[in-house]
Amino acid sequence: RYGLDIILANIYKETPFVIVMVYAVLLKTDNRLIQTASMLGASPVRIFFRIILPALMPIINTVFIIIFVYNFGSFEIPYVLGSSKPGLLSMRVYDYFFMKDLSxxxxxxxxxxxxxxxxxxxxxxxxxxxxxxxIRDRKL
Incomplete structure (x- = not known):
């Protein structure tokens, strides 16, 4: 109802892609930064928000853009799951394009x-x- 099934299916479909992209960046993150922060007394939460999350933000932004553009015009999941209310533009495009009336x-x-x-x-x-x-965060 109200497209929740489509949202959940897209989350299920795109989660592996996001995990692979984030994991690739996590592997390239320098462990010495994390070790130094923990030796200096930083809590795990502070390490996450001050070291790990800033390293992940570029890939999170990139993945968000890729997934947004792909899913904005997505057709296959709404088609497989059936109609939803309100109707999606991609389904309307499919109906208009493949109707018998070529006009x-x-x-x-x-x-x-x-x-x-x-x-x-x-x-x-x-x-x-x-x-x-x-840029504003880098100036701080």
Whole structure:
């Protein structure tokens, strides 16, 4: 109901990708920083928020953008799970494009262009905001 099944299916589908990407960055993180912080008396929570999380933020932002763009126009999960209320644009595009009436194909392509422009605008704005936050944090 209300797309919760689609959200849960996307989380289930994308979790391994996120784990692999984050794990790759964790393997490259220098353990000496963590050991030094613990020897200097930092708690595990402080080590996580001051050392590990800042090292993970670039990959978390990148993975978020990849998953957002992929899932914004995602078609396969809503198609397999059935219709949801409210309806998704990707399902409407599929219906318009593969209906017997070929006159609705331009409508489907126009909706796809709107989806593309919106997602690229979101990625651009998100990247600008994150870069400004990152620069501000580096100055501290």
């Amino acid at each position: 609705l194909r331009p409508v489907a392509m126009a909706i796809l262009m709107v989806i593309f422009v919106f997602s690229m605008s979101f990625v651009y704005i998100y990247s600008r905001v994150i870069s400004k936050i990152d």
